Amino acid sequence: MFYRETGQYKTSYAADMALFPIRQDRIGMALILLIAFVVIPLTMSSFTLSAVMIPILVFSLAAIGLNLLTGYTGLISLGTAGFMGVGAYACYKLTTWFPGVNIIVLILLSGFAAAAVGAIFGLPSLRIKGFYLTVATLAAQFFLSWCFVRVPWLVNYNISNAIEVPTRTMFDIPITGPNATPVTRYLVVLSIAVFMTWIASNLVHGRIGRSWMAVRDMDIAAELIGIRLYRTKLLAFAVSSYYCGVAGALMVFLWLGAAEADSFNINQSFIILFMVIIGGLGSLIGSFFGAAFIWGLPILLKLAPEFFGVAVKSATVEHIQFMVVGALIIVFLIVEPHGLARLWQIGKQKLRMWPFPY
């Protein structure tokens, strides 16, 4: 009824290819942004902000990074957490070298370190593919997490072997370190996430994204129509790692406040891969859904017994959580292999018809 594109004529290719070609989509997006930037910080408690919203945004960003590689280019990577770690440690080194530079600039810069490392570990992708490549990315994961533990230079020879986030301010408001309020941190993370999602969606709509998808669908055919495989695959690795690196830096500096090597272990990589799969391969909005689902589900499960007034031991809850998450993943793959993003599309399609069935 209200969600129709009828009567919205496009008079140029640019208008036709715009990110949100339908006016209602633009309005909807503006509304979502308004809620995210104004309503949520005003209404949510600081606990919810720092324990739910910030992690979801950070993981969404990492999931977008992995999605660019796995969903758009078809290269499965299990080194995501390693690349996130590179971003985090690079950012820490940068803050010690350039204490005067704005922290946001440093966070965005640290992604480049991750991109470089990602491109190096992407080199085998030129020669091997499929599960063999997946295992090769595991080499990256294990090698990097070993480095985080064994190279004390990375943490400035800190005895605790952990990153401790210094306080940095912008316009005299602390945005990192112990003095930063959850609201400021949330807003900073949100701004970066929105900005980078916007860049990513432009990337995947353009020439680069199309060449990635061509490689994903069939690499030999892509090569035949003139796509240079090496460059395309390495670029995918670099861009994907850039996103993961920034996500890692945000995770340590704006969410956790301190991090050990263990924060970037193999399980983290798996969890982000889950987010991508559950959210939907090859969908940016799906990455947000996936992150919210995987991060939110355990929290909901934890709250559920209290809500129903049943006392269950916390260990038992954790075990059941594992079972439920595992079962849900299988059920999801059976019912909707294309993830939450497909449900979103179906919903939109239904809305377009509503209230008339045809």
Added chain:
Amino acid sequence: MEILYKIFVDPFVQMAGAPDLLIQTLWEGLVSGVLYALIALGFVLIFKASGVFNFAQGIMVVFAALTLVGLHAKGIPAFVALALTIVVMLVLAIAVERLMLRPLVNQPDIILFMATFGLTYFLIGLGELIFGGEPKVMIASELGLPKGAVEWKVFGGFVSFQKIDIAAAVIASIMVATLAVFFQKTRIGRALRAVADSHKAALSVGISLEQIWVIVWFAAGIVALATGIMWGARSDVSFALQTLALKALPVLILGGFTSIPGAIVGGVIIGVGEKLGEFYWGPLLGSGIESWLAYVIALVFLLFRPQGLFGERIIERI
């Protein structure tokens, strides 16, 4: 200069200086290699017959071992518990086929791969819920596995072989031989290979996909149980064993995903390479390199032979 000396000369001097230590290291590498190979064997079985990369093999090892120990703790005699565990693995295989594989027929590989991730999580939760998360002691002596060590005097020193390790190597060899015969000579084995080539073609000549999958997952379950007993006897039975599954991956890419002998040879190369590297070159890098050395060996190897040592050549068509 000094660093080059330390990398290229010093370790070999050490090896020549203390041959008994070298033999000991080689032996330990060999044993852990055999055990990696056992896990890899489980992967290969399922990959050969269904094209599914079964990530849950690691947790199946833990689950099988936990079931065995848990049943024995309830007062059931060891061998009855062993039989019951085999039944449990059969039930698991049937459940996996019914609830997971059957609805996912003809989905892309990555979806099936992800589904086994889901299975991993589910089994972790289930295992901890039923048996608790704390490490347990494997009932090695009750199952008649030997204890203690044999010492071998050589080159003025001595090398000690744990009896359990020898038993592990023997059992692993028997299992591999049995499986190889099973795959090559029996009717079911032939059906398995047909399914591996093409699901649809196998179906069209009247092979029951469901039955084959149950058999394969059951066989992988048995291999998991054997692996669980062996690893459990060397250390404790705990969920940490599950990460060993990841160690089997470099073994797999070395040997090739589809080759049973490849799994064994790959396992031994990785096991020996890892132990030698850790022992002789590890101190240079600050130890702990065991965690990634295997992957790097496999990675370097892949660059020269992308389909692994014994893997089938990948032919690509448009």
